Amino acid sequence: METKVGVFFCNCGGAIKNIDFDAALREVARLPGVISVNLDSSLCLEEGKERMVSSIRDEKMERVVVAGCSPLLKEHIFQGILEKAGLNKHLLSMANIREQCSWVHDGDVTAKAVDLVRMAINRVLLLQPVETKETAVSKEVLVAGSGFAALNVALQLSHLGLRTTVMEEGPVLRAGSEEPAAVYGVDASSIIAEVEANENVEVLTSARVMTLEGKVGGFGVRIKKAGKETFRRYGAIVLATGHRTEIVNPGAEAGASVVSQKAFTDILRNSSLEREPRTVGFILDFSDENSRFPTLATLNSALAAKKKWGSEIYVFYKSVKVDSEGVERLYQQARDSGVVFVKSETAPKIGVEDGRVKVEGRDVFAGEDLVLACDVLVAEELYLPAEGTETFSSLLNVRTDPKGFWQDDNVHLYPVGSEKKGIFFVGGCRGDLDPGRMLADISGVAMNIGELLSAGKVAADFERVKADPQKCVACLTCIRVCPHGAIQLVRVESSKDVAQISDLACDACGVCAAVCPAKAIAFQGYRDEEILAQIEAIKRS
Amino acid sequence: MENNNNVLVVGSGISGIASALELANAGVNVYLLEKEALVGGHSASFCCKATDICSQCSACVVSDKVKEAITDPRITVLTGSTIKRLRGEAGDFHVEVVRRPLYVNGERCIACGLCTGVCPTDPKAIHPPFAEALPFSFVLDDGLCLRIKGERCDLCRTSCPTGAIEFDLKAKEEELNVGAVIVATGFDVFDAREKGSLGYGRYPNVVTGLDLEHIFAREGYLRLPTDGSEPKNIAFIQCVGSRDEGHGYCSQVCCKYAMRLAGLIRYQNPDARVTIFYIDLQTAGKGFAQFYEKYRQDIRFVRGVPVEILQTASGELEVKFEDISRGRVSRDNFDLVVLSVGISPAKNSWDLARILGINLADDGFFDVKDPLSRNETNVEGVFLAGTCQGPKDIPDSIGHGIAAASKAMQVLAKPVGRGRAS
Numbered sequence: 014m015e016t017k018v019g020v021f022f023c024n025c026g027g028a029i030k031n032i033d034f035d036a037a038l039r040e041v042a043r044l045p046g047v048i049s050v051n052l053d054s055s056l057c058l059e060e061g062k063e064r065m066v067s068s069i070r071d072e073k074m075e076r077v078v079v080a081g082c083s084p085l086l087k088e089h090i091f092q093g094i095l096e097k098a099g100l101n102k103h104l105l106s107m108a109n110i111r112e113q114c115s116w117v118h119d120g121d122v123t124a125k126a127v128d129l130v131r132m133a134i135n136r137v138l139l140l141q142p143v144e145t146k147e148t149a150v151s152k153e154v155l156v157a158g159s160g161f162a163a164l165n166v167a168l169q170l171s172h173l174g175l176r177t178t179v180m181e182e183g184p185v186l187r188a189g190s191e192e193p194a195a196v197y198g199v200d201a202s203s204i205i206a207e208v209e210a211n212e213n214v215e216v217l218t219s220a221r222v223m224t225l226e227g228k229v230g231g232f233g234v235r236i237k238k239a240g241k242e243t244f245r246r247y248g249a250i251v252l253a254t255g256h257r258t259e260i261v262n263p264g265a266e267a268g269a270s271v272v273s274q275k276a277f278t279d280i281l282r283n284s285s286l287e288r289e290p291r292t293v294g295f296i297l298d299f300s301d302e303n304s305r306f307p308t309l310a311t312l313n314s315a316l317a318a319k320k321k322w323g324s325e326i327y328v329f330y331k332s333v334k335v336d337s338e339g340v341e342r343l344y345q346q347a348r349d350s351g352v353v354f355v356k357s358e359t360a361p362k363i364g365v366e367d368g369r370v371k372v373e374g375r376d377v378f379a380g381e382d383l384v385l386a387c388d389v390l391v392a393e394e395l396y397l398p399a400e401g402t403e404t405f406s407s408l409l410n411v412r413t414d415p416k417g418f419w420q421d422d423n424v425h426l427y428p429v430g431s432e433k434k435g436i437f438f439v440g441g442c443r444g445d446l447d448p449g450r451m452l453a454d455i456s457g458v459a460m461n462i463g464e465l466l467s468a469g470k471v472a473a474d475f476e477r478v479k480a481d482p483q484k485c486v487a488c489l490t491c492i493r494v495c496p497h498g499a500i501q502l503v504r505v506e507s508s509k510d511v512a513q514i515s516d517l518a519c520d521a522c523g524v525c526a527a528v529c530p531a532k533a534i535a536f537q538g539y540r541d542e543e544i545l546a547q548i549e550a551i552k553r554s
Numbered sequence: 555m556e557n558n559n560n561v562l563v564v565g566s567g568i569s570g571i572a573s574a575l576e577l578a579n580a581g582v583n584v585y586l587l588e589k590e591a592l593v594g595g596h597s598a599s600f601c602c603k604a605t606d607i608c609s610q611c612s613a614c615v616v617s618d619k620v621k622e623a624i625t626d627p628r629i630t631v632l633t634g635s636t637i638k639r640l641r642g643e644a645g646d647f648h649v650e651v652v653r654r655p656l657y658v659n660g661e662r663c664i665a666c667g668l669c670t671g672v673c674p675t676d677p678k679a680i681h682p683p684f685a686e687a688l689p690f691s692f693v694l695d696d697g698l699c700l701r702i703k704g705e706r707c708d709l710c711r712t713s714c715p716t717g718a719i720e721f722d723l724k725a726k727e728e729e730l731n732v733g734a735v736i737v738a739t740g741f742d743v744f745d746a747r748e749k750g751s752l753g754y755g756r757y758p759n760v761v762t763g764l765d766l767e768h769i770f771a772r773e774g775y776l777r778l779p780t781d782g783s784e785p786k787n788i789a790f791i792q793c794v795g796s797r798d799e800g801h802g803y804c805s806q807v808c809c810k811y812a813m814r815l816a817g818l819i820r821y822q823n824p825d826a827r828v829t830i831f832y833i834d835l836q837t838a839g840k841g842f843a844q845f846y847e848k849y850r851q852d853i854r855f856v857r858g859v860p861v862e863i864l865q866t867a868s869g870e871l872e873v874k875f876e877d878i879s880r881g882r883v884s885r886d887n888f889d890l891v892v893l894s895v896g897i898s899p900a901k902n903s904w905d906l907a908r909i910l911g912i913n914l915a916d917d918g919f920f921d922v923k924d925p926l927s928r929n930e931t932n933v934e935g936v937f938l939a940g941t942c943q944g945p946k947d948i949p950d951s952i953g954h955g956i957a958a959a960s961k962a963m964q965v966l967a968k969p970v971g972r973g974r975a976s
Binding site for chain 1: 579610611612615618662664665690714806809837840841857927950952953958960963967
């Protein structure tokens with residue numbers, strides 16, 4: 014039996030003037046499958062919606078075409094109408110006779126409008142319903158890393174009723190020994206105690222991830238600890254593996270007097286110098302102009318040294334990175350307290366003279382060369398991804414930004430999200446973060462995971478994108494191009510491997526369907542035959 | 555007694571929208587309050603700054619999210635609305651809201667455009683909103699409308715096919731019962747007229763960064779405001795309304811928007827020369843290093859912020875600046891000068907702070923309770939999201955908005971009547 018198509022024209026309150034609707038209606042009514050053609054003036058208003066719902070029900074329509082405005086503006090409204098009338102929302106096709114027809118042409122455009130409707134009818138006849146199905150998900154979360162961000166994420170997730178495993182490769186939790194903790198004087202012992210006392214948080218030290226498989230809701234992870242491997246399932250994974258720093262141009266002959274930021278904060282805290290330094294130098298922002306943290310660390314350390322020792326302090330720098338909260342204030346405070354900022358276009362030369370570190374630079378404001386002998390020089394540092402990031406990212410199949418930090422630099426990714434659903438990043442491992450941004454990350458990741466896993470099940474479109482096991486030749490092309498890691502090979506019929514697309518992980522971007530050489534992948538709504546049928550409708554004989 | 559499952563989000567810019575969407579996804583009912591007729595705030599009016607590649611300005615993310623928010627069944631959008639009073643406590647707030655008449659009923663307007671066609675004023679008093687604004691309902695500018703000014707014009711109302719235009723409307727009040735409030739009222743752009751010597755408002759070819767965003771968003775290309783010709787020599791002046799006496803902070807967005815806009819200008823017209831005057835360049839941030847490499851080749855960077863701009867007899871703009879590398883005052887002529895205006899606290903902050911009982915910080919933004927918790931205010935159950943707490947770019951505003959949603963969720967999850975005594 015022929016599929017029953019209902020067509021609804023809308024003249025947009027009379028704003029579509031150059032279409033002869035009577036003629037268009039007559040012509041469309043003759044097309045195969047069309048059981049009813051209606052003209053309305055305001056389908057998207059409440060009264061229009063009601064008229065449409067009752068027409069769909071009364072005339073037992075099986076497919077609907079709306080000829081009116083842009084689907085970008087109103088498609089969701091018409092999909093809602095279909096659902097209200099008891100039809101699957103994917104059985105709708107829109108013909109844009111307003112923005113793409115009436116409003117862009119002068120003169121009568123009835124013929125073009127009818128063509129657009131004919132295309133939509135040909136497509137709608139081939140559309141298939143897509144149902145939504147719920148899948149159970151694990152309410153356990155793996156947090157890789159044990160710094161300030163990692164522990165806070167675990168605690169916040171425990172408040173949402175989710176269990177977490179905090180996994181650290183080293184023998185102890187890292188939160189206490191981090192540079193940010195030292196710079197800000199954050200007391201990590203209380204948070205470590207809180208984590209250890211929390212029954213929803215399990216701590217695994219000296220443990221590593223060996224293999225990882227599966228998808229959001231059910232990642233399978235093999236963890237090795239003390240020579241023993243265990244296999245566990247997690248609904249989501251949070252990477253909080255921090256960063257590392259590397260000194261630029263250490264000036265080998267100057268030896269122990271050239272130190273890192275971290276070493277300098279330790280010196281400040283433990284007073285481990287034989288005598289107090291009279292002059293301290295800092296170098297900032299020449300080799301790496303894209304990091305915020307070195308500015309923060311320098312300002313905090315310079316102020317602390319000024320306060321503790323009353324030393325003369327010189328900061329050689331190109332640009333201070335003041336684009337984080339409170340940093341301009343801190344910069345002002347440092348200048349007010351007598352810290353001297355020497356602005357240069359090029360990095361100063363570092364040498365040694367009479368046992369002290371010699372720094373030669375140029376002050377662009379004074380227009381003079383400057384030679385400084387200092388007791389301690391805090392070297393410029395590069396802010397880099399933590400070791401092991403590369404191996405981990407290939408294990409997880411997630412991309413890094415051009416500097417090698419986790420998380421692709423894609424603006425459409427929310428701050429803590431990755432292109433793979435269920436994998437999140439927090440803190441220094443996704444780029445250098447100041448405390449404000451890190452705190453937002455921590456709460457953000459807890460929110461995202463709470464939404465995803467709290468209910469223990471997730472709803473997703475069922476087989477909206479599907480690979481046909483009969484046609485698939487397991488060439489792996491789709492697996493390589495899928496940006497969301499949603500496709501894997503599964504074994505069917507004892508020896509045949511075929512691609513299988515996870516409904517939960519799929520983002521319905523359609524890339525796999527476009528590249529499949531065997532045309533085995535069908536993306537409902539955009540299948541080849543649906544596109545070809547539209548072209549067929551306007552082919553002139 | 556059941557937990558209150560409603561949250562009020564005040565302000566529908568990108569951070570308010572991020573909060574609202576997260577909460578709605580978590581099953582919470584959200585009232586999204588907006589004082590203007592349109593949803594989306596500042597960021598919805600920004601232009602795409604892509605050249606042959608995406609420059610990652612994030613402007614496109616906003617329109618997606620705005621659409622998602624206004625179509626979400628759990629989010630009730632209240633446009634033209636402001637808060638009059640807040641009573642109660644965390645978990646059980648009563649909020650009195652005033653809805654002013656907008657004259658165009660968003661639920662009836664079908665955006666057919668017939669009203670604009672008949673409107674007799676120039677520019678038109680009733681017009682379509684800017685491209686990314688939603689709901690896609692027309693807006694009536696009560697400063698231009700003859701009817702509102704007291705004349706007898708009724709042309710748009712009689713032309714409207716759906717009866718969406720109503721003039722005899724009064725302000726309405728309603729009361730909302732919510733468990734938590736998220737304040738996401740955003741910022742005001744620094745008024746460049748306050749720096750009189752830079753000539754904004756006096757010389758038409760001195761524009762602000764926001765003006766330039768709107769020019770590109772509306773026209774797609776850059777022309778001189780005076781004669782419509784293509785500018786060949788353009789200067790950007792950084793830190794206008796940031797990092798000075800009255801603004802002890804960096805606005806965080808201007809260096810990057812200036813470089814991205816400069817990149818766009820150079821892409822459209824490779825012969826154009828662009829100079830950026832700056833104090834310290836803010837080039838940190840995800841993925842920015844790769845763009846900065848290119849901008850360094852394409853743009854002339856001059857250290858120092860000009861203090862004066864004068865228009866010459868031929869209409870060019872003479873910029874007087876301290877040439878630090880040569881140690882003297884220099885002058886240079888440009889056809890167009892863009893003032894990279896910063897983020898200032900919203901002008902109504904003080905009123906809202908008083909109504910909600912929350913504190914303002916020294917710089918005029920809303921204050922946080924504790925430096926290690928940047929969403930929480932001194933009032934339990936009232937949280938901050940986005941630039942009302944301090945300058946942020948689009949991704950940071952989204953991040954802060956999600957974090958605020960997370961804090962609000964924790965209030966809703968608390969058992970009622972316990973643990974709230976303090």
